[in-house]
Amino acid sequence: MLSVIAFIIEMLFIFNPILKIPPILALTKNETTQTRQRILNIALSVASFIVILFSILGEYIVQSLELTQVAIYFTGAILIGNAAFRMIVPTHIKRSTSMHVAIYPIAIPYLSGPGTISFVISNLQNCTSNNERLQILALIVLTLIMSYIIISYGVRMLAWLPSICLDSLSCIFGMLLMMIASKIFIKGIICLFKSIIDNAV
Secondary structure, eight states: OHHHHHHHHHHHHHHOHHHHHHHHHHHTTTSOHHHHHHHHHHHHHHHHHHHHHHHHHHHHHHHHTTOOHHHHHHHHHHHHHHHHHHHHSOOOOOOSOTTHHIIIIIIIIIISOHHHHHHHHHHHHTOOSHHHHHHHHHHHHHHHHHHHHHHHHHHHHHTTSOHHHHHHHHHHHHHHHHHHHHHHHHHHHHHHHHHHHHHHO
16 A cells, blocks of 8 residues: 555656646646636646556567667657747747647646656566556556646636736746756766766676
8 A cells, every 4th residue: 555655656746747737827828718728638638648658558669669768868858948948938929729739848748758758667667467567557547637636726726827927937937847858968968878888898
């Protein structure tokens, strides 16, 4: 029981639904309540699909495409860094549909970033039986449902904030996301040097 609770808490910390609320609000500040909820539903559905897909096929995808931890880190850094830049220096190019933000950057990489995917794959790699895999998969689904409830209610509660507050939150969390992107990039460099040293020995 304790390990189940520990897994859910650890995944909630990595998925971090509370930290996702301000950027989602900032990205959907010009939308109506109904449109914002639709965007959120699409984003969380896509993110859940990606996380579950990697839960089931992650090991096979990584092995067949010969993906390394370095590649995952660098990709995450680029995606998060680009999204963060757009939050700090917003572009005024009109999108063909507001639903585009549901896929990028909300679903990918905010909700289903490299940290979440790496965590899911590494935990499933440590499983010793199919029964254990199913338990981990069930816990992942449970965590995604909990995250949906937290984000959905959080967005509704804070949606009353004036536009200037949302603009400020966008800049603040854009800078924080840029720092996270830098951290992931540095992790990728460290991982790259470790692999080079390991291969040289």
